[in-house]
Amino acid sequence: MxxxxxxxxxxxxxxxxxxxxxxxxxxxxxxxxxxxxxxxxxxxxxxxxxxxxxxxxxxxxxxxxxxxxxxxxxGMRQQAALLGRYLAENGSEQCGYCSPGLIMTVLALEKEHPAATDAEISAYLAGNLCRCSGYAGQLAGIRAYLNRGKGALE
Ligand code: FES
Ligand code: FES
Incomplete structure (x- = not known):
C-alpha cells in the first residue's frame, strides 16, 4: 500500500x-x-x-x-541531548540501549505533567524497562531534569 x-x-x-x-x-x-x-x-x-x-x-x-x-x-535532538545530560549526571546510563525510548517517554511526560511527582513519574514510565541500571538513577536524573531552572545543571 x-x-x-x-x-x-x-x-x-x-x-x-x-x-x-x-x-x-x-x-x-x-x-x-x-x-x-x-x-x-x-x-x-x-x-x-x-x-x-x-x-x-x-x-x-x-x-x-x-x-x-x-x-x-x-527529531528531538536538542531536548534529548539535554535530558541525556541529566540522566548521565545521575549515573543512569549503562549500555544505553533503553535510553532513546526512555527519553521519548520522559519528553512526553514533561509536556503532559511538567510538575509530576516521583510517583507519577514512576507510573508514567512503567512500560519503559531497563535491564542494567535499576531505576533509582533514572528517577533522579528525570527529577533533576524536570526541576531544571531551579538552580540545577543547565
Ligand atoms: S520493542 Fe517495542 S515494546 Fe519492546
Ligand atoms: S542502560 Fe542498559 S538497558 Fe537501560
Missing part, C-alpha cells in the same frame, strides 16, 4: 508491505533511534510519538500512521 505521513516534520511517501510495523518502517528509512527489543509491546525501547502521543512502534502498524505526524528521537 501507499503510505503518506510526516516524519519529524517532513512529508514522506512510501510503498509498504502489508503488516509492516511503524518500527520497521522508521528503521528502514535510516532512523535507527527507536530500538527493537521485545517486539511484543512490553519493553518501551521502540517508543516514538504519533501526533504527539508516545506509542510502541513495534506493535503499531505503519498503515495506521497514514496522514499522521510521527516524531522520533532524531
Amino acid at each position: 501507499k503510505l503518506s505521513l510526516y516524519v519529524n516534520g517532513t512529508l514522506c511517501h512510501s510503498e509498504i508491505a502489508p503488516g509492516t510495523t511503524l518500527l520497521e518502517f522508521l528503521r528502514g528509512k535510516g532512523l535507527m533511534g527507536a530500538k527493537a527489543g521485545c517486539d511484543t509491546g512490553s519493553c518501551g525501547l521502540c517508543t516514538v510519538w504519533v501526533d504527539e502521543v508516545p506509542i510502541l512502534s513495534c506493535t503499531y502498524p505503519a498503515a495506521r500512521a497514514q496522514g499522521k505526524h510521527v516524531t522520533t528521537i532524531e
